[in-house]
Amino acid sequence: MLTLATTYRVVFDITxxxxxxxxxxxxxxxxxxxxxxxxxxAVRHKxxxxxxxxxxxxxxxxxxxxxxxxxxxxVPQPSELAAAYRAGKCQVIEGIVTQFxxxxxxxxxxxxxxxxxxxxxxxxxIHRAGFNQTSSHGGPIHEGTRVRIYYLGEDIAKLEIADxxxxxxxxxxx
Numbered sequence: 001m002l003t004l005a006t007t008y009r010v011v012f013d014i015t016x017x018x019x020x021x022x023x024x025x026x027x028x029x030x031x032x033x034x035x036x037x038x039x040x041x042a043v044r045h046k047x048x049x050x051x052x053x054x055x056x057x058x059x060x061x062x063x064x065x066x067x068x069x070x071x072x073x074x075v076p077q078p079s080e081l082a083a084a085y086r087a088g089k090c091q092v093i094e095g096i097v098t099q100f101x102x103x104x105x106x107x108x109x110x111x112x113x114x115x116x117x118x119x120x121x122x123x124x125x126i127h128r129a130g131f132n133q134t135s136s137h138g139g140p141i142h143e144g145t146r147v148r149i150y151y152l153g154e155d156i157a158k159l160e161i162a163d164x165x166x167x168x169x170x171x172x173x174x
Contacts, residue, residue, distance in 0.1 A: 030069075041060070092150050102136055141159075
């Protein structure tokens with residue numbers, strides 16, 4: 001009996017599917033909070049008495065905390081994960097999805113699954129560099145799916161799903 005090699009189709013590739021680093025999200029928002037706080041300090045005499053000191057200080061503090069948090073982040077950004085994938089620094093794992101736990105439709109929680117002993121977890125609502133499309137929002141991963149994953153830490157740089165027709169074919173030779 002001869003088994004054909006499994007063929008895969010790419011459903012996510014960090015080098016093609018991901019947006020560039022989220023400048024509009026993290027850095028931009030933190031910088032705008034900081035700038036807004038500074039402007040509020042400048043015009044605080046026009047604010048109601050209860051807001052004159054605490055509100056501008058709070059806005060500045062949130063801006064500073066955001067910038068410091070981004071400086072010391074330990075989650076790779078899409079461009080860093082893409083660079084690691086292109087440089088061959090990602091590990092590859094292949095197998096059948098087991099212990100699949102979908103994220104609830106309500107969005108409270110994460111989706112998890114195991115491939116050959118390696119657990120992956122992600123959510124549509126948690127900012128990560130790689131693949132994060134849950135099954136409740138149309139994602140392709142389900143219990144029993146054969147996949148090949150290129151990953152770095154917990155971040156999925158490339159996800160391939162077995163082509164069902166090719167993976168289930170077996171030729172018998174007489």
